[in-house]
Amino acid sequence: xxxxxxxxxxxxxxxxxxxxxxxxxxxxxxxxxxxxxxxxxxxxxxxxxxxxxxxxxxxxxxxxxxxxxxxxxxxxxxxxxxxxxxxxxxxxxxxxxxxxxxxxxxxxxxxxxxxxxxxxxxxxxxxxxxxxxxxxxxxxxxxxxxxxxxxxxxxxxxxxxxxxxxxxxxxxxxxxxxxxxxxxxxxxxxxxxxxxxxxxxxxxxxxxxxxxxxxxxxxxxxxxxxxxxxxxxxxxxxxxxxxxxxxxxxxxxxx
Amino acid sequence: xxxxxxxxxxxxxxxxxxxxxxxxxxxxxxxxxxxxxxxxxxxxxxxxxxxxxxxxxxxxxxxxxxxxxxxxxxxxxxxxxxxxxxxxxxxxxxxxxxxxxxxxxxxxxxxxxxxxxxxxxxxxxxxxxxxxxxxxxxxxxxxxxxxxxxxxxxxxxxxxxxxxxxxxxxxxxxxxxxxxxxxxxxxxxxxxxxxxxxxxxxxxxxxxxxxxxxxxxxxxxxxxxxxxxxxxxxxxxxxxxxxxxxxxxxxxxxxxxxxxxxxxxxxxxxxxxxxxxxxxxxxxxxxxxxxxxxxxxxxxxxxxxxxxxxxxxxxxxxxxxxxxxxxxxxxxxxxxxxxxxxxxxxxxxxxxxxxxxxxxxxxxxxxxxxxxxxxxxxxxxxxxxxxxxxxxxxxxxxxxxxxxxxxxxxxxxxxxxxxxxxxxxxxxxxxxxxxxxxxxxxxxxxxxxxxxxxxxxxx
Numbered sequence: 001x002x003x004x005x006x007x008x009x010x011x012x013x014x015x016x017x018x019x020x021x022x023x024x025x026x027x028x029x030x031x032x033x034x035x036x037x038x039x040x041x042x043x044x045x046x047x048x049x050x051x052x053x054x055x056x057x058x059x060x061x062x063x064x065x066x067x068x069x070x071x072x073x074x075x076x077x078x079x080x081x082x083x084x085x086x087x088x089x090x091x092x093x094x095x096x097x098x099x100x101x102x103x104x105x106x107x108x109x110x111x112x113x114x115x116x117x118x119x120x121x122x123x124x125x126x127x128x129x130x131x132x133x134x135x136x137x138x139x140x141x142x143x144x145x146x147x148x149x150x151x152x153x154x155x156x157x158x159x160x161x162x163x164x165x166x167x168x169x170x171x172x173x174x175x176x177x178x179x180x181x182x183x184x185x186x187x188x189x190x191x192x193x194x195x196x197x198x199x200x201x202x203x204x205x206x207x208x209x210x211x212x213x214x215x216x217x218x219x220x221x222x223x224x225x226x227x228x229x230x231x232x233x234x235x236x237x238x239x240x241x242x243x244x245x246x247x248x249x250x251x252x253x254x255x
Numbered sequence: 256x257x258x259x260x261x262x263x264x265x266x267x268x269x270x271x272x273x274x275x276x277x278x279x280x281x282x283x284x285x286x287x288x289x290x291x292x293x294x295x296x297x298x299x300x301x302x303x304x305x306x307x308x309x310x311x312x313x314x315x316x317x318x319x320x321x322x323x324x325x326x327x328x329x330x331x332x333x334x335x336x337x338x339x340x341x342x343x344x345x346x347x348x349x350x351x352x353x354x355x356x357x358x359x360x361x362x363x364x365x366x367x368x369x370x371x372x373x374x375x376x377x378x379x380x381x382x383x384x385x386x387x388x389x390x391x392x393x394x395x396x397x398x399x400x401x402x403x404x405x406x407x408x409x410x411x412x413x414x415x416x417x418x419x420x421x422x423x424x425x426x427x428x429x430x431x432x433x434x435x436x437x438x439x440x441x442x443x444x445x446x447x448x449x450x451x452x453x454x455x456x457x458x459x460x461x462x463x464x465x466x467x468x469x470x471x472x473x474x475x476x477x478x479x480x481x482x483x484x485x486x487x488x489x490x491x492x493x494x495x496x497x498x499x500x501x502x503x504x505x506x507x508x509x510x511x512x513x514x515x516x517x518x519x520x521x522x523x524x525x526x527x528x529x530x531x532x533x534x535x536x537x538x539x540x541x542x543x544x545x546x547x548x549x550x551x552x553x554x555x556x557x558x559x560x561x562x563x564x565x566x567x568x569x570x571x572x573x574x575x576x577x578x579x580x581x582x583x584x585x586x587x588x589x590x591x592x593x594x595x596x597x598x599x600x601x602x603x604x605x606x607x608x609x610x611x612x613x614x615x616x617x618x619x620x621x622x623x624x625x626x627x628x629x630x631x632x633x634x635x636x637x638x639x640x641x642x643x644x645x646x647x648x649x650x651x652x653x654x655x656x657x658x659x660x661x662x663x664x665x666x667x668x669x670x671x672x673x674x675x676x677x678x679x680x681x682x683x684x685x686x687x688x689x690x691x692x693x694x695x696x697x698x699x700x701x702x703x704x705x706x707x708x709x710x711x712x713x714x
Contacts, residue, residue, distance in 0.1 A: 103556075156620070186614060
């Protein structure tokens with residue numbers, strides 16, 4: 001057991017958590033959201049899913065529309081008022097809520113409440129590893145996968161380390177590393193909208209790198225990245241199927 | 256006159272991206288090399304975190320005490336015999352240099368590579384006075400001959416291959432040693448004949464009145480010591496309080512910039528030649544340039560941009576820079592720091608499209624040796640851009656309205672999904688939208704419904 005897991009076990013372990021599904025998972029990959037939720041329940045936690053949640057506000061924020069981002073962000077913050085961790089199955093959304101919300105509300109009346117909210121946000125993999133210290137047992141057949149962490153969160157939220165810890169717990173899973181890990185799918189940050197050719201080039205390079213691993217599955221933490229690369233991954237030679245890490249971890253450990 | 260790159264990022268980016276030439280490929284390989292060498296230097300994550308925190312603190316300290324430090328710097332430089340001049344604008348800076356050139360009857364000048372000089376267009380300004388200016392940097396000189404703009408703040412000719420560089424030199428040599436030998440031959444004469452030498456400054460120590468120059472070729476030291484007059488130019492943020500600040504900043508700079516523990520030459524200049532010294536210039540002048548920096552300084556968040564020590568690591572790690580090349584960025588600074596600096600220096604209009612030249616992916620923020628929160632500054636820049644000229648305001652107002660009210664949000668999901676089913680051939684809202692993000696692909700039940708079906712608590 002490594003240091004962070006020991007620390008996690010000895011640190012205070014919550015009984016109840018909030019789950020923030022994210023809008024893309026809600027609309028396009030709800031099974032992944034449910035899997036994340038069930039991973040938390042399987043560790044004995046009570047999970048609360050406020051039905052009023054919609055979107056973290058990342059799209060207007062990266063486009064520069066601060067007022068609109070604030071309105072939607074505040075609508076989310078108010079739903080998560082109890083002093084409980086907020087677990088988020090998306091690197092980019094977790095980064096937005098944890099890292100960018102405080103700046104967005106600096107100097108406003110809501111600043112203190114938003115800072116308290118942001119302090120309680122965890123990306124799902126980080127929560128599983130560093131707070132819960134989960135130990136997954138692999139029930140699946142041997143498989144080769146590769147891992148694409150969303151670029152914002154891989155280092156700043158320890159996503160890369162935590163995802164590696166979890167994937168390596170699965171004994172029948174062979175993880176093939178992607179090189180050039182600083183690259184990204186190209187869609188986010190508004191680039192896909194404003195600079196489509198650059199985004200397309202970034203995406204194509206990423207797809208080529210994934211295809212070159214010849215892995216059966218490409219594991220993602222972020223639904224936005226998945227949706228961006230999905231068609232390209234299917235058309236690549238050889239093709240690779242995308243899978244959200246929550247769904248992958250749940251299926252492998254709960255068959 | 257060497258033209259600066261276009262201010263239209265879009266077109267320049269397109270050109271840069273579709274450039275499949277060997278030069279672009281080589282530039283990318285060079286960037287890969289820089290990244291790996293840097294990674295090797297900072298392979299100990301604890302050392303990196305500690306040194307970086309120290310670097311950030313030192314730079315923050317400088318900025319917190321900037322006015323006093325600049326005064327102290329001027330006092331101690333003057334005591335050392337270095338003459339200090341203040342330039343609020345580029346025009347003032349060039350005028351000061353013109354005056355010095357006139358007073359000292361400078362006919363020939365040697366110059367070391369300096370981003371601030373590029374910012375000022377100083378080379379052209381001096382040439383228009385009838386002075387011959389020789390770029391003493393080997394590749395800087397070759398760029399000068401090719402009438403080209405630098406594409407990288409540390410390695411200005413990153414966009415050139417050896418084959419392209421050789422013809423510019425008028426020689427047939429393509430190997431590094433051959434180029435160095437040629438440079439030594441031609442440049443030694445220039446150094447000896449020059450009336451004045453021009454350089455930038457990497458750090459200026461207020462405590463001791465010292466100018467620090469960091470380089471690999473040795474030409475900056477020659478510019479600063481051989482001709483009878485040395486003119487140094489620096490941005491006002493380059494001051495640091497104490498001599499003991501220099502080792503950590505130097506370590507961060509060289510390891511981040513070129514993956515070197517230290518560069519071949521580090522010069523610490525404390526004044527003109529004294530009576531008992533064998534070499535050195537008779538006169539040393541320092542021009543301290545503002546050019547929009549105090550505007551940045553006035554805002555507590557923009558101020559962090561001034562912590563930059565010009566290592567270039569942010570642009571080395573930027574996937575956009577890697578794709579489009581440095582010529583797509585206007586002004587003297589490319590990559591992420593350029594994206595934030597340029598609008599301040601060139602005005603919002605000129606550099607307006609630059610704010611979109613990022614996908615907020617983070618590597619820049621993670622490699623910055625002095626903890627500048629580049630991703631946050633970029634978002635702030637976009638917000639400022641929208642306040643100046645937001646084209647999509649009504650779109651985002653509608654979007655915000657829908658997403659603020661749970662009932663509206665759920666209703667709009669129903670509408671979108673129905674549309675997706677009824678019109679299966681409907682195109683995505685924009686051709687730039689990824690094909691997978693299409694209402695047709697919305698699932699029969701969304702997560703809200705699945706959670707309710709599973710009887711997950713609501714509050």
